[in-house]
Amino acid sequence: MAVPSGPITLMIHSYKKIFPAVHKELDYWKKRANEIPNEELRKQALLSIKNKRFHCEGGSILALLAEKNYPEVISFIIAYQTISDYLDNLCDRSNSQDPTDFRALHESMITALTVGKGGTNYYRYRDDQEDGNYLQELVTTCQNVLKKIKHYPMIKEYLIELCQYYCDLQVHKHVKVEERIPRLQKWFNESKTNLPEMEWFEFSACSGSTLGIFCLVAYATRDDFTEKDGLAIRNGYFPYIQGLHILLDYFIDQEEDREGGDLNFCFYYKNHEQLYRRFRLFLQEADTHTKELPDRKFHQLINRGLLGLYLSDGKVDEQQSLKELSQKLLKLGGTKSYFFYINAKAYRKYQARKTQ
Ligand SMILES: CC(C)=CCC/C(C)=C/CC/C(C)=C/CC/C(C)=C/CC/C(C)=C/CC/C(C)=C/CC/C(C)=C/COP(=O)(O)OP(=O)(O)O
Numbered sequence: 207m208a209v210p211s212g213p214i215t216l217m218i219h220s221y222k223k224i225f226p227a228v229h230k231e232l233d234y235w236k237k238r239a240n241e242i243p244n245e246e247l248r249k250q251a252l253l254s255i256k257n258k259r260f261h262c263e264g265g266s267i268l269a270l271l272a273e274k275n276y277p278e279v280i281s282f283i284i285a286y287q288t289i290s291d292y293l294d295n296l297c298d299r300s301n302s303q304d305p306t307d308f309r310a311l312h313e314s315m316i317t318a319l320t321v322g323k324g325g326t327n328y329y330r331y332r333d334d335q336e337d338g339n340y341l342q343e344l345v346t347t348c349q350n351v352l353k354k355i356k357h358y359p360m361i362k363e364y365l366i367e368l369c370q371y372y373c374d375l376q377v378h379k380h381v382k383v384e385e386r387i388p389r390l391q392k393w394f395n396e397s398k399t400n401l402p403e404m405e406w407f408e409f410s411a412c413s414g415s416t417l418g419i420f421c422l423v424a425y426a427t428r429d430d431f432t433e434k435d436g437l438a439i440r441n442g443y444f445p446y447i448q449g450l451h452i453l454l455d456y457f458i459d460q461e462e463d464r465e466g467g468d469l470n471f472c473f474y475y476k477n478h479e480q481l482y483r484r485f486r487l488f489l490q491e492a493d494t495h496t497k498e499l500p501d502r503k504f505h506q507l508i509n510r511g512l513l514g515l516y517l518s519d520g521k522v523d524e525q526q527s528l529k530e531l532s533q534k535l536l537k538l539g540g541t542k543s544y545f546f547y548i549n550a551k552a553y554r555k556y557q558a559r560k561t562q
Pocket of ligand 1: 287415
């Protein structure tokens with residue numbers, strides 16, 4: 207099976223091969239979540255699977271890069287994304303807003319990427335603890351896939367680096383409201399020597415995506431993978447593809463976050479014009495940075511797919527002030543983004559009917 211280079215093949219593979227495998231894995235994790243003894247942990251685990259299903263579906267499209275090895279990569283992606291979504295819920299709903307607790311919970315993500323590293327009590331700084339081994343089983347599932355991957359040693363360093371950015375973000379953005387921005391700015395100032403010109407809130411967005419990790423894992427299963435590819439993938443996905451991804455995630459959440467008093471990285475652009483120019487630059491740079499990557503066309507489809515997928519979310523239609531800008535952003539991705547936009551709308555409608 208070759209890596210798709212056009213939107214139609216990518217859609218066919220996604221619907222026929224990827225999504226059925228994703229749904230099977232999610233059914234398993236839902237069953238495990240239902241067995242969690244602690245009521246609050248069970249509730250958050252089930253809610254994350256129910257509400258963030260598209261994270262797993264979308265992320266698993268990158269498993270196509272593994273060619274024939276896509277099933278094991280899907281197991282990894284679902285387990286890793288499920289950890290990330292579950293912990294995000296636990297941090298969002300935490301009363302303590304304690305950075306030490308958030309750090310301890312996120313040790314599970316570093317452990318999931320470190321073959322041979324033993325587990326610990328990730329819940330040690332909170333009252334709710336009894337999860338019936340749910341989180342550790344997710345961690346072990348990731349490790350078991352990585353253990354069998356031929357070129358894991360070549361990607362390990364990049365996996366940990368990207369995961370560390372993600373964990374730091376999750377700690378800083380969930381602490382007490384008044385500490386969030388100073389912490390995020392300090393973290394950015396400490397990290398910016400290795401970054402292209404950007405603002406603190408853009409760096410935060412670049413850190414919040416799991417796509418670089420999924421891409422590295424998928425490629426590392428292939429016999430033709432090299433050291434050079436590893437570096438090209440790291441630099442290709444971080445910062446720009448990941449930044450484009452999470453800026454879009456925040457773009458569509460603006461009203462919800464304003465109402466909830468939540469942090470949103472799109473609030474810090476001076477106006478719509480500046481936001482538009484920066485999104486355009488992120489897309490251009492995301493495309494430029496696919497130059498060194500194998501299967502360049504596939505990665506450019508991902509960039510266009512992200513625009514189509516996020517901007518087709520019903521939340522956009524509910525925000526009158528964003529509609530015009532959203533159509534302008536969609537245009538940046540051309541006909542391919544529009545194709546994904548229509549498809550994602552149809553898919554959501556179909557899913558909603560099925561669950562009625
Ligand atoms: C996927 C789908 C339904 C597709 C239907 C149509 C289709 C097949 C289109 C194909 C087009 C294409 C190639 C699309 C790209 C898909 C892709 C790569 C999607 C990415 C999915 C993904 C991995 C999402 C995870 C995002 C993530 C890591 C979020 C957490 C980060 C973060 C900091 C979030 C903000 O926090 P919060 O506000 O609490 O989070 P929520 O907004 O999610 O609640």
